[in-house]
Amino acid sequence: MQLFTSQSIGQRQSVVVTAQLQQAIQLLQMGNTDLASFIESQAEENPFLDLGARAAQPKGASTARDLTLPSQLRSGEDDWDKLGQLAADPGPSLYAHAAAEVARLGLSPRDSMMAEAFLDALEPSGWLGQSLSAIADRLMVDESEVEALLHRLQQVEPAGLFARNLAECLRLQARDQGLLTPAFSALLNNLPMLAQADLRGLCRVCNVAMDDLKAMLRQLRSFNPKPGATFDGAPMPQRAPDLLVTRGADGWRVDLNRSTLPTVVVREGEARRLALRRIEANAYVSERLSVARWLSRAVEHRNQTTLKVGAEVVRRQTEFLEHGPSRLRPMVLREVAEAIGVHESTVSRVCSGILIATPQGTFPLKSFFSAALASRDGDGGEAGSAAAIRHRIQKLIAAENPEEPLSDDIIARIIGQEDGIQLARRTVAKYRDQLRIASSVDRRRRALMTKA
Template sequence: MQLFASQTVGQRQSLVVTAQLQQAIQLLQMGNSDLQSFIEGQAEENPFLELGLPRAPAPREMSLPSQARAGGDDDWDRIGQLAADPGPSLYAHASAEVARLDLSSADRMLAGLFLDALEPSGWLGQPVSAIAERAGVDEEHATHLLRILQRIEPAGLFARNLAECLRLQAAEQGLLTPAFDKLLANLPMLASADLRGLTRACGVDLDTLKAMLRQIRSLNPKPGATFDAAPSPQRPPDLIVTASAEGWRVDLNRSTLPSVVVRADAARDMGTRRTEANAYVAERLSVARWLARAVEHRNQTTLKVGAEVVRRQADFLQGGLSRMHPMILREVAEAIGVHESTVSRVCAGILIATPQGTFPLKSFFSAALGSSTGDAPGSASAVRHRIGKMIAAENPEDPLSDDTIARIIKDEDGIHLARRTVAKYRDQLRIPSSVDRRRRAVMNG
């Protein structure tokens, strides 16, 4: 066997993902707030780059012909998005209340262990026996102190379970009758809507039981959640849709849109004074100019995608979710001349403010559902909205099953839906099944 070396020549094309290309792809996925953070980080490393937020720039817009006229010209109100003062946390509130109690130093240490075991719901997250063992006291003494701590407002704090939490609140409001106490002792029967069993267990008639159920619904099962449930501030939108004389107008939200400022004069001064720094100056200046172009390209692409989406969903802007048309990424990509993955990346992190509310841009993309009437196919979003309205208007004592909903939509709208598809859309809307809805109606009287 002979071995010999040979050399061949060929051509091959390949795409090399450079660091700059990776950054350009990341910029497409950023909202205005993320983009500002990114530019700030780049400005800390580059002396020839600054973050700029123009106060009153000329609006960059695309007017779309439309017969619809809706909405107003009000810009995004940033002041209205400021979160209110959430107040003290649950731990701070409970600690302040414990400090007001006349406790000995040993009991204060034990109370600190109870505070550490307090969960965000307001319940006690550890057994009393474990807390007593850690403190080196007997369980009876720890239980006595727990009863003192359970007097702290709001009622229900330091409860060991749901029944005790509700019992503490019922006692404070004067609702804890013997029958009500038996109701709290049979919460599993209440969960299964066994009203006949509850009437026997509580020794009351059905009307009295329904009155007790209305009282129990007025209690708070998680009293501690009111302290740490500060509303998360809503992120301002990146695109704003308004109605103009020419039709629907799509603007970039310039009140939050950052820009890149290239300090070319500083680069010239540094290059003149220090000849040996010319290579560094040229490299940093090139990076700053590339980032400015990349951000501008990101803004242009975002505006094009948003304008095309609004053009295709003009009926939604006037009629709401029931007028949503089916639309896929490929259709928008072909219309504006970009790749489908580019549209997907832009829609991933962009919010758009419309006369119907503020939505993620990706929520406008919906699959088409088959129609038997010969009309245009319906969108999954519109059908999902239709299911929600049907369930909201149903008779609580006779809720619509998934099969019934599918049959009604087929008969009235001509859209074929399988039962499992209705169940999937119902789960996405966080609507329980017809069995659970009927059980809830029974509990609500």
């Protein structure tokens, strides 16, 4: 066998993902807020780049002929940031409140130091997140000493703080309200029976009549199982939408939210002045200026693509805008991509980070994409979207008789008869789980407890 080397010449095409292409892909996935942060970070490194306060209108988006729907930028008078100024004062945090309550107990310096470990162990629910043995090991003291301090800490307001479990939390509140009778204590000792709606069994273990048990249950429902949840409850700041949908005289209008839309300002004059004064800086000026110009074009392309995708989505979902989630049409990424002449992955990236404000509410753009479900007859009948079916299931369960909840089989039958959509029981169960709705058995049990 002979071994020899040879050379051959061939041509092939391949896509090279350059750094600029990677940045362009990242820009498509950014909302207005993230885009502003990115441009600001780039401006810190580039003396010829600046973040403008307002966005210029993208080329090609000024007339209805360029997009499927009429599209133009808003004037920007409505500033979404003003909404944040209307938020109420959230008040002290759970830790700050509990620390202030502990300070009022008049503890000794040693106990005050030990109480810091309990404060650190508080969970957002107000319960202790560590066992007494773990806290004792951390403080290097006997567990009996830690337990004695716990009883004192459990006297703070609101009642139920520093509880170790649900039963203890409810017991502290019952004691605070003077309701901790032997019968009530027996009820708290048998909470699993309560979860199973075994009312007759509870009457036996509590040694009370059914009417007395129902009165105890009404008192129990007035308690707060998570007393710490009332603190740290400051709402997360709502991010302003990136696209705005309104009805105009000539149809639905899709606008970029100008009040949050950043723009790239290329400082051409500064670059020319620097190049004239220092000839040796021409290479640096040329490179930085080229980067700034590219970023300006990339942001403009991102805005145009976002506007086109949003306009096509709105064009296909006009029934949703007029009638609500029950009229959401099936739609997949490929359909939108083919309509506006881009790759399917481009639509996917745009939808991943964009919020759109509609008359029905503010939603992630990706929530408008939903698979189609086959109609019962299979021919001619319009298929329903999975999102619309989930909304239908939610409405059926909300309108049901709590004492006779609809099973998954019955829900599938109703949707088949009234909407002509063929659903299996397991499909209804899957959508119900996605909506975080309990089964019919659990809903019936909950109704019995509420009625009691």
